[in-house]
Structure formats: structure tokens, C-alpha cells
Amino acid sequence: MAYVAVKGGERAIDNAHAWLAADRRGNPDVPDLGLAQIREQLGRAIDRVMAEGSLYDQDLAALAIKQSQGDLIEAAFLLRAYRTTLPRFAHSEPVDTATMAVRRRVSAVFKDLPGGQVLGPTYDYTHRLLDFTLAAGTAPPPPATAHATGAKMQRVNDFLVHAGLIEPDAPAGTTPGDITRQPLTFPAPRDVRLQALARGDEGFLLGLGYSTQRGYGGNHPFAGEIRVGEVTVEIEPAELGFAIDIGDITLTECQMVNQFKGSKTQPPQFTRGYGLAFGHAERKTMSMALVDRAMRAEELGEDVTAPAQNVEFVLYHSDNIEGTGFVEHLKLPHYVDFQSELETIRRMRAEADAGKEAAE
């Protein structure tokens, strides 16, 4: 048998890419999907890709979703790889979520509160019945409208802070860390942990957050508040000396209120878990808040026993771009290492056989 060394990697790659492009397009008789359609009609997918891709740009997210055939982790990866090449002109001022133009705001800890409960556009009370009128392309009836009051909607936690019943905000003014520029080191401060969670995989955080509710590091959470809406982003260019508005972004914020029995130095008070993400992302931010609070176990003098409380475990495994790359790298050739394992196992078997014969 004549053996021909495997050649043609280059041609195989070119052919694979061409096939992929055709596969992505699907049946050419069906109209091509426009980016505006993705942006306007697949908003939650856009939001997830922007959050995990760490880049707020709905049009680029729509392109990434189209390019990845709706594989949202692949789409987030495309955004990450793009954002890393962008120059950094400025850092924004901290956004003030109390001034958010709220679309939705619910609190589970008070029946009513200043600003009220605002249900907003939510799936919460939809009955999960497939809507065949959507398949028929029926236009929805116009929604009810009301005039915006323009009033600042105070955060629920602020009511508790005033009464001294919950821990205050962390002191402002320190420059937060940035894991996209500095590698993670441990112990990781809370700002770095929150950054990692904000771009972490929604499914991973959901699983971890859920695990705390089922007894693996429980922290007795109440959904103090979840709010969704638009906030203004400002930067302060050095040459101007004052902040200017560069646009609005949609954010979801979750403040969890958690039990705390108090310690020798601190009276009993509620503690917090915090979640924040680009776009409309309630599942993500609620999970994030549970995990944030779980990772504060050591700081609050609690036993660290559960996966969600193990900061290294959570932070090293929450990034789905890192995770997907390393899991999927197993499909790269490993035959050199496998060969060395083959030789080792053959040697061990030969030694075992020799030992058996000697014994007989």
C-alpha cells in the first residue's frame, strides 16, 4: 500500500469556508435576512451578544449574529475579537441608574414604593403558548401609552440605606480594575469580580445562581429591585474639563437583598448582591447578583463550601469565549500525544503480561 502524506490543508480550509458561506445563506429562494430585521426583531439575542461580547453596538451585534448563523457564543466571540482592536479614547463617567428612563421596574420586597411598580414589556405573565398568529405575520395591536413623568426613580436600596438596615454602597472614587487589560489575580476585588460576571456566560451564571438557591451556598435572597431602561453615558475629555453626553444605552440592573446575621464588628443588617448587564437581561442580572453575593462569603465571615462561593472557580470558568475555545480545541489533532500514550500503555501491558507469565 502506497502511503501519501496527508496534504491539502489549505485547500480543505478554503473549501470548508465556501461551504460554510453557502450553508449560512440557506435556500437562496428565501429572502436574505437583513441586519435591521435582526436588530429590531431579535433584540434579546442582540442584548446577550453585546453583554457577553462586552461591546455595546446593536448593528455590529446583528452582523455577528447573522455571520454566526445565530450561534450567540460565536457571535459574542466575533464582537470580542473586534473590540480588542479598537483604540480607547476615554473612560465613561459612572452611569447613574437612579436617573434611568425606566421601562420596567419591579420590587419584590415592597408592595408599593415611590415611582411605583412598572411591569413594562415582560414575558413574565405571558402564557407560554405558541402564537400561531405570529407565524401568519399579523401586526400586533398598538400598546397603551402614558406620558413620561421625567421624575428620577429612586433605587429601592436607597430606602433601606436611609434606615440603616442594609449595608451602604462601597466608597466611590477608586479606579476599577479591568480584566481586558490586566490578567486576573487572586484575591480578586469585587469590582473585578463584577466585571467578569457582567461579561460571563448567562447559562453558567444561571446554573451557579440556581445552585445557591438549592442549598449550595445559600444566601436568602430577595429581589430588592430589577429595573430596565436607558441611561446616559458621559465622558469627560481632558481638554474640555467637563462631562459631555455621548449617547444612551439600555441597561438591566438587579439589586438583591440578602440576609446577614451580623458579626462582632457589624450589627445585623441586610447585605447585597449586584447584577448589571447591557440590554434587557433579567435572567442574567439576577443570576449575577446571586453569584456576586455568594462570592462575598469570605468577606462576610461565612463558610466557603459551595462552587458559587469559590471565587477562583467562578471567575476562571464564567467566560464562555475562553470555555468554548478550550473545550472545542479537543478537536484539533492530538495524535503526537496520543502516540506517546499508546506507547506507554503498550509498555505497561507488556510488563503486566510478562509479570503474569513469570507467576505461572
Added chain:
Amino acid sequence: MSTMEGYNFAYLDEQTKRMIRRALLKAVAIPGHQIPFGSREMPLPYGWGTGGIQVTAAVLGPQDVLKVIDQGADDTTNAVSIRRFFARTAGVATTTDTSAASVIQTRHRIPEKPLREDQIIVYQVPQPEPLSRLEPSRAETRRMHALAEYGLMHVKLYEDITRFGHVAISYDYPVMVNGRHLMAPSPIPAFDNPKMHQMAALQLFGAGREKRLYAIPPYTSVVSLDFDDHPFRTTRAPHACGLCGATDSYLDEVVTDDQGGRLYVCSDTDHCETRREAGHTGSESPLQEAAQ
């Protein structure tokens, strides 16, 4: 070749390259010690060579000649992909000839031909922490490295010997660098470990996902861990290459049929081709087959 529109030479911006070079200088100054660095997101997936690519991008100049291998072969798809990446973003000349390359990026092998002082070899590293399978916490392993507390690894080797009669690690076999730092040589077969010792070329290691760099300067001691009564030994398939007849190269085992047929060929494709061009033949060479 022209470089890619809208991107800097070798993809990374100059500030990022400078950050990586600073980390590399530190790595060279402390052989075998892992240096955390601000690893960037690359347009290739983590685990597919992003660390090696960043190191290569940081050391590559327009005059360099680049060779990329995976499993010892220049034509494996990921090697092709990375070589194209640099051809596209840096416009550098590429080669498959080990002796013609000034920078060699590799995954899982060291070329058979000894490297020279004017060459750099860049290893892709999936897991830079040699203690990771024994102690998962990086906070803890950093402390162990600081104290040169490597007893855990010796215990692991000892346990292998008591259970199997010898050390059962066949690749990514831990080495002691410059008599101080325990280091993961990346998943090269243990067969390649001796080539690292006193190598004339600069050896650089990049782990992108784990955000660590390390290095072995030229002519540095690299010793595979062992015991006096159980010295380190390498394994290779006990055959000659079917194409070039080499009996000292690392071999791939190729399944040729479903009747247990096997063919052994050099994993280093350039080494094999160079030998065949020089007239060496093996049992499966076309000439020999014709003679039969």
C-alpha cells in the same frame, strides 16, 4: 505580500506588543517562571494557539521567516490557519524548512533538526501550570512556586512508579528549569524534552487563555524530573519511518486498513522530506514498492 487593510503589522497594536515584550523580557530574566500578562482576545479561539500567536506577533519583524507546525507537521489545518494569519496580517515570508525559519511557532513538537542561536521557537501552551492537576487553585500554586515547594510533583511521580513500575506521564512531562522553577514544557511528547536542555535557540511559551508567558533563554539547564534509581527515559514507537527509514525520529502511527495494518512515519514532516530528498528510503517508499 501585502498586509491586511485596517490592521497593524502582525495584527496587535504597538502598545500591546510592547506590553508583551516587557513580559517576555521578565520571562527571559527568570527562566521557567510564569509571568501574567494582559492576554488579548484574538480572532482565533482560545485553546487554538492564541498565546503562541501573541508571542509570535510581539517578536516578529518584517524580515523574519516564519514556520508554523502542529503535531510536527506544516500542513495540519491549524498550522495552515496560523501561518496564513501571519502571512495576511504581517506579510512575512513563510517556510516549511526548519533551517530557513527565523521564528518557529509550534504545537506539541520540537523539530528533529537542532535549532540555532539565530532562531526563536514559540510554543503554544494550553496549561502553563505544571501543578494544575495536583492543585487547582492558582493562588496556591503561585505560593508553591515561590517557595520552590515541589514535593507534590515528586510524590505524584513516586506513586506512578509504585503503581506502574515507572512514571506514567508520556507528554507535557514536567521539567526543572535552571535548577529553580518547575515548568510545563507544553504537551510535547517526553521524547522531545531532552531537546530543550541547553538549546541554542530562545524558547518562548505563550498561554493565551490562562494569560501567562514564560521563557527559557539559550543554553539553559532543563531537566526532566526523575529519581536516581528511576532515571527519566523517553519512548518512541520501536519502528523505522516507512517513508525515509529514520530510526531516531518521533513517529506517527497511521492506520492503513481495518485489519490491524499500521504504518509508522516521521511526525516532523520537514525532517522526513529533507531525508527523502537526500535519498533515504523506507519500507513504503514508492521506489521500493516498484522493486517488489
